[in-house]
Amino acid sequence: MSTRRHVQRIHDDWRRVRPDLDPTPMRRLILLNLTARLALDQIERTQQTHGLNLAQADLLLTLYRSAPDQGLTPGELTNLIAITPASITNRLDRLEHDNLIARTPDPHDARARRVRLTPEGRARVEALLPDHLGNEERMLAGLTDAEHADLERLLLKLAGHLEDLTP
Structure with missing residues (x-):
């Protein structure tokens, strides 16, 4: 089922089940979520x-x-990544195991570590x-400037x- 038909089906189902409610906000956020997933x-x-x-690509690109x-310290890296920072330690462990990053002691703080790309990374x-970048250009090619x-x-x-609504 196409996204357009999927979202319209959800909208129509809500109108049938609860004709007293306007499901438009729900439809728009479902569409935003589906588009993000695609x-x-x-x-x-x-x-x-x-x-x-x-997650690995996002960390390396960052x-x-x-x-x-x-x-960068793991905390600095967490603040800069585009995806959610869940399990960043596990992600860093995997990238370090693959020799794509290195974690070294911070020269200014013996308790802290710094994360940097290796030459392989x-x-x-x-x-x-x-x-x-070519893929992202292709994905956005359906829109005008x-x-x-x-x-x-x-x-x-x-x-x-x-962000303003977030406590």
Whole structure:
């Protein structure tokens, strides 16, 4: 079933079961969630061709774009990743096992560790980047430049509003 038909079916079912309620807000958030899942599936497929899952690729890309030479602390990394930070220690363990990252003592704090890309990790990111960006361009190709700007503006506005609602 297409996303359009799926979302319309949910809307129609709610109108049938509870005609006194307007299910439009629910329909819009379901559509947003379904779209995000479809996008993440597309992104993960590309990352899997490079031997990475979504969380691993996000950590490596974050280190590549944001880490100074000495690396980032796990807390700094957690604040910069695009996905949820659940089980970051396990993710780092796996990447370290695969020799894609290294954890070294922080020169300013003996209790802290720094996470940085290894040469193998940097090479993996550099191999991934053209495919990753090409995939994302392909995914967004169904929108015009004006629609891209509108989408970004509206998503930022909605995200800001949702952040304001968070206690």
